[in-house]
Amino acid sequence: MNTSPYLLRVDEHGLLACHIDKRGNALAPACRFAAGDVAGFAAWLARQPAGCRCRLVFDLAGEQVEVESLPRARGADRRALLARRLTAHFGRSPVAWTHALGRNADSPHQEDVVLHGLASSGALQPWLDALKDKGARLEALASATSLTAHFAPRALRLDGNLLLVCLGRNGMRLSQVERGVAHFTRLVGHLHALDDEALHEISRTRTYLGTRPRAGEARLQVVVLDGVAARDPVPAPGEGIRRIAAASLFPEGPGPIAPDADLIEATHLRWLAQMPHSLCFSTNSSQVARAGGGLPRRLPHATALATTAALAFAALRWADAAALEREAAAVEARIASQRAELSRFKDAHAALPAKAEELLAVITHIGREQARQLAPAALFARLGAALDAVSGVELDQITWSPPPEGAPGATITMNLRPADDVDPASLVETDVAVEALAQALAQRGGRAFERASPAQAGNDGYEGGGRRRPTAMLRFRFDAEEKQ
Known part of the structure; x- marks a missing residue:
């Protein structure tokens, strides 16, 4: 029985659905649905096995990446801080992803965090709703930008500060990448070839990135992944730009995913099948049921989290008990001090026929009177x-x-x-x-x-x-x- 998930790609033109194996070979005919044809997609889902597993990658114009320095925090405080910053950048859009870059070099109490999401999920939400309505199990939701940032430098053995440019059917996607993580992205939808206008947009983007506060001193390397060119060698356009055919990312070829799919689309779908869980974007839990096969894999982690929570709760209870013991010791010390003062008073005036409680009341009254007098x-x-x-x-x-x-x-x-x-x-x-x-x-x-x-x-x-x-x-x- 085949267990490969269905792979879905959403862009401004619609949705591409395919079912492939690990080598990219089609297990079933691919289907393409035009933008807005959610009903056709829902009908296609109804013909698939019940509870089928799906992975989805999106390549949309509303995608944004921000890098911020935030106060270092842990646990619920950190989650609340990240939620506030995501809301500030992406509003009520449920599609978002965060990645910690580590401690800020200039401020040890700050950490740099990547905030990646959709400013508007309007183009994606209907497809997600269709998956939910048909009972499909979405086990991964990813961005084409994050997949390119993660896989392309490894496949091409690139390092440093990169400007990765993907040219394909959906337009020209420009993404600044450092250490496998995108720090900036933009989509120019009407450009599909590396012509003069495309080179001008690349130059504008390079100039803009050089003015950003986190531009750094590393030289920006421009690499164009051309989904139209057949294979290397591809003539370089000059101006410090390296041009690579997208087919070169896979020595054995990306596989016949869909007859009308360009190499960029095929590459994203291949990477979607291989992506690690750390690249998954979050979405509202009410939108899509998660893959049932994920429970056994996550059970050890859940057990560890439960154990950690129990230990933390026990530590808090111990801390509360220790605080109560300290407070009780302080009260006992004050009582002992008053009794010592009472003993000295009784030794000096042994003939006073008064009970200890009465003398303590007198001492308290004297102290109160002294407190209200003005020196x-x-x-x-x-x-x-x-x-x-x-x-x-x-x-x-x-x-x-x-x-x-x-x-x-x-x-x-x-x-x-x-x-x-x-x-x-x-x-x-x-x-x-x-x-x-x-x-x-x-x-x-x-x-x-x-x-x-x-x-x-x-x-x-x-x-x-x-x-x-x-x-x-x-x-x-x-x-x-x-x-x-």
Whole structure:
């Protein structure tokens, strides 16, 4: 019984379906469906065995490749970050692929990642829906660009910074490739031969790639895979461009895949049959059922993942237990400290007939009272800062008293007099200055302000010794905690 999958190729012209063996020999007549002929494709699928396995490669104009430097992350954080970046570039398109290039040389905490996908899946989605509706099993979804980047350098023994140009029935596909991974791609659909216009597009692309931030210092080698030319040797067009017949990629030939298929299409289908799973693009799980034969191959990996998850969960539980033990030890240390303080207190006052719980309550109350009191140093620092912030009044006298039981802060009473440069008869100026001082104090924890005039002391504005008399009184409370 033959187990080879059906190979499908989707481009702007439609879908090509074939059934071949490993050497590219046809196991059944190939079928081509024009763009939009999804009904014909669905009818063809209905004639195939139930649950037939399929592989699909697409070569569409909406394909894009981006290379970004992202913060290094792991697990769910990394998956969420990649999902956000894919959405930013490709929107709601479900067809995407990512590949990590490794740590960024300039930023050790960054990694370079290739984001490859379809900006719009409109030309591909109807074919995927037909596969789903007919119960076909899609075991691989790949891009012609990624297949070319992976297989062509190996087949042609190429290395370095490459611009691979594929010329065929679907147009001219230009892809920048490094180490078997595409970093850039574009499709010029109306060019099918290496003429002057094609050479101009190649030159434009080379110029653009040279301006990209990641262009690097390696010289860009241009290699044209010509799907029209028969075999090498093919005359080179010059200008540092190497031209190779696509038939040379397979010494034994790509095989009679389809009568009207060019060599680029045949090459992509041969590579699709050989592709590793690492080149598979992701798609919505609801679109297509995955190949049933994949479960036994993935079972060891699933077991390993389950074991790793169990170990990680156990480690988290152990970490939680260790954290609880540390917290319990800290509580025990605080209790021991309070009991030691209680013992010292009892040794100093052995005659006190009090229970341990009562003494602990007294110690706690004393600590709470100390916390709500305002130290003199802090009091004068805040008062001085407030007085420095205003002009027009000077401090004549100050008193303060502790707050009532249970109330925070301290009660402050300030007697104020006009500054030397203020007319003592101008009550308006003094009131303005007192109001400004109250606002400055409020910013530093003052509240519950009361304003009044002190007792009159003569009518000339001066007291004995030539000192100006107080003209205003300000009473307020100071919180122990200063406002931020």
